[in-house]
Amino acid sequence: MKAAVSLTALLALVPTVLGGNFSLVQDFSGNGFFDGWTFYGNFDNLTNAYVSDAGTAIIKVDNTTFVPYNDKRNSVRITTNDYFTVGTVWIIDAVHLPFGCSVWPSIWTKGNDWPNNGEIDIIEGVNQMTFNQMALHTLTGCSAATGTDETGTSGGNDCSVAAGCTVIENTPNSYGQSFASNGGGVWATQFDVTGIFIWFWGRANVPASVTSATDSLDISTWGPPSAAYPASSCNIPQFFGAQQIVLDITLCGDWAGVPSVYQSTCGNGEAVNASSCYLDNVINNGTSQYADAYFELNYIRAFSVNSTAVVGSDGTPVTSTAGGSPGSPTSSGSGSSPSGSGGSNDNNNNNNNNTNGALVGGVSPGRVYAAGVLCALAWVLL
Numbered sequence: 001m002k003a004a005v006s007l008t009a010l011l012a013l014v015p016t017v018l019g020g021n022f023s024l025v026q027d028f029s030g031n032g033f034f035d036g037w038t039f040y041g042n043f044d045n046l047t048n049a050y051v052s053d054a055g056t057a058i059i060k061v062d063n064t065t066f067v068p069y070n071d072k073r074n075s076v077r078i079t080t081n082d083y084f085t086v087g088t089v090w091i092i093d094a095v096h097l098p099f100g101c102s103v104w105p106s107i108w109t110k111g112n113d114w115p116n117n118g119e120i121d122i123i124e125g126v127n128q129m130t131f132n133q134m135a136l137h138t139l140t141g142c143s144a145a146t147g148t149d150e151t152g153t154s155g156g157n158d159c160s161v162a163a164g165c166t167v168i169e170n171t172p173n174s175y176g177q178s179f180a181s182n183g184g185g186v187w188a189t190q191f192d193v194t195g196i197f198i199w200f201w202g203r204a205n206v207p208a209s210v211t212s213a214t215d216s217l218d219i220s221t222w223g224p225p226s227a228a229y230p231a232s233s234c235n236i237p238q239f240f241g242a243q244q245i246v247l248d249i250t251l252c253g254d255w256a257g258v259p260s261v262y263q264s265t266c267g268n269g270e271a272v273n274a275s276s277c278y279l280d281n282v283i284n285n286g287t288s289q290y291a292d293a294y295f296e297l298n299y300i301r302a303f304s305v306n307s308t309a310v311v312g313s314d315g316t317p318v319t320s321t322a323g324g325s326p327g328s329p330t331s332s333g334s335g336s337s338p339s340g341s342g343g344s345n346d347n348n349n350n351n352n353n354n355t356n357g358a359l360v361g362g363v364s365p366g367r368v369y370a371a372g373v374l375c376a377l378a379w380v381l382l
């Protein structure tokens with residue numbers, strides 16, 4: 001009988017063990033998706049960011065306004081007020097990503113002092129690309145180790161160069177029309193002292209450990225990631241501070257608008273120049289392809305092994321009220337204030353004064369959020 005009692009006691013522990021050792025620390029989903037984000041630039045009185053009737057978060061390029069030549073088209077850039085420390089895994093569940101000629105979306109993270117505190121590009125693509133591209137951006141001294149167990153293809157090891165240490169996704173349907181047609185998919189990014197690792201699964205292959213994760217997450221069965229940046233060649237705490245999440249959609253700019261890049265998937269047989277991206281797409285009523293220039297997200301969640309995973313821009317732990325179920329949103333409730341800086345990332349479209357005349361929006365005076373009052377800003381390269 002004693003043995004039976006012990007077994008019962010042992011079995012009682014099993015659910016905890018199976019639950020995984022990463023605890024939910026933040027949940028952006030449902031009607032509260034936009035709580036806890038700062039809208040860069042002006043308030044969005046055009047509602048380019050909203051929660052759909054289905055409960056998904058929509059972040060889109062304005063495709064209804066007539067834009068005269070030399071003006072910019074509205075888009076959206078939002079940043080979490082919370083920063084997340086080493087030890088965190090972010091899960092991003094998307095059903096649609098922005099794509100189309102001139103469109104350059106990204107979901108990425110950055111420290112409070114770019115580039116000193118690093119940047120992780122989780123989702124990024126331009127124009128009619130058919131695959132996602134990942135990258136890290138750091139100061140000199142961090143690189144992507146060669147010969148790592150990753151399923152993506154390395155595009156360069158030095159994380160301090162302008163393009164960063166890129167990895168191209170090889171799993172099918174990671175971006176563009178095919179991503180949407182297949183019901184989207186899920187990214188998991190582990191920001192850990194042992195390295196930075198990014199996984200991607202198309203909708204049909206999302207593991208049960210992800211779809212069933214509520215209060216905790218178990219990552220032990222995921223297998224090799226798409227992109228692996230082990231600490232063996234990049235001291236993570238040295239090059240990365242706590243990270244905040246950024247979502248944005250740029251039009252044209254230093255990647256989508258570069259003539260050779262633009263030509264490769266959007267050339268229509270005519271000569272392409274530095275103004276083609278803007279002239280062909282942005283002005284007038286805009287390209288009809290802006291109908292696909294939107295994020296549709298089920299949720300973004302953060303899980304962590306770190307008991308003080310959620311911090312403000314100064315690194316001070318803040319109280320997270322995470323733990324709500326989808327549709328019962330949570331707010332960071334943090335006292336963190338936005339840095340007010342868009343950074344100056346030459347690769348990642350937060351260079352607010354780029355040499356070609358991108359619009360510079362005024363930073364909103366406060367972190368005020370009210371339903372339907374958001375902020376929008378366009379980055380359009382002339």
Ligand SMILES: *[C@@H]1O[C@H](CO)[C@@H](O)[C@H](O)[C@H]1NC(C)=O
Nearest residue numbers: 017020021022087192220305
């Ligand atoms: C999570 O727990 C597993 C054992 O169940 C362990 O191998 C792993 O190192 C833990 N991960 C972290 C980040 O603590």
Ligand SMILES: *[C@@H]1O[C@H](CO)[C@@H](O)[C@H](O)[C@H]1NC(C)=O
Nearest residue numbers: 042043044045046047065376
């Ligand atoms: C949005 O606000 C700007 C000024 O902030 C104003 O010029 C514009 O008319 C407003 N648009 C709408 C649709 O309310």
Ligand SMILES: *[C@@H]1O[C@H](CO)[C@@H](O)[C@H](O)[C@H]1NC(C)=O
Nearest residue numbers: 085086087193242305306308
């Ligand atoms: C938790 O975060 C702090 C601050 O970034 C860091 O020093 C510590 O190593 C983290 N703990 C774990 C287990 O990753």
Ligand SMILES: *[C@@H]1O[C@H](CO)[C@@H](O)[C@H](O)[C@H]1NC(C)=O
Nearest residue numbers: 271272273275276277279280
């Ligand atoms: C650049 O290309 C666009 C078409 O993409 C064309 O309308 C424009 O006239 C060109 N500009 C110059 C300076 O060649």
Ligand SMILES: *[C@@H]1O[C@H](CO)[C@@H](O)[C@H](O)[C@H]1NC(C)=O
Nearest residue numbers: 064065066067283284285286
């Ligand atoms: C823009 O759309 C409006 C309304 O459909 C139309 O009247 C106008 O001709 C269009 N302008 C251009 C330059 O395409």
Ligand SMILES: *[C@@H]1O[C@H](CO)[C@@H](O)[C@H](O)[C@H]1NC(C)=O
Nearest residue numbers: 060063064288290291292294
């Ligand atoms: C604008 O985009 C939405 C989807 O985001 C689409 O339903 C709508 O038809 C587009 N409008 C125009 C005028 O193209």
Ligand SMILES: *[C@@H]1O[C@H](CO)[C@@H](O)[C@H](O)[C@H]1NC(C)=O
Nearest residue numbers: 341342351352353354360361
């Ligand atoms: C951008 O340039 C304008 C004009 O030169 C300047 O007033 C503004 O402060 C600059 N903004 C940033 C973010 O550097």
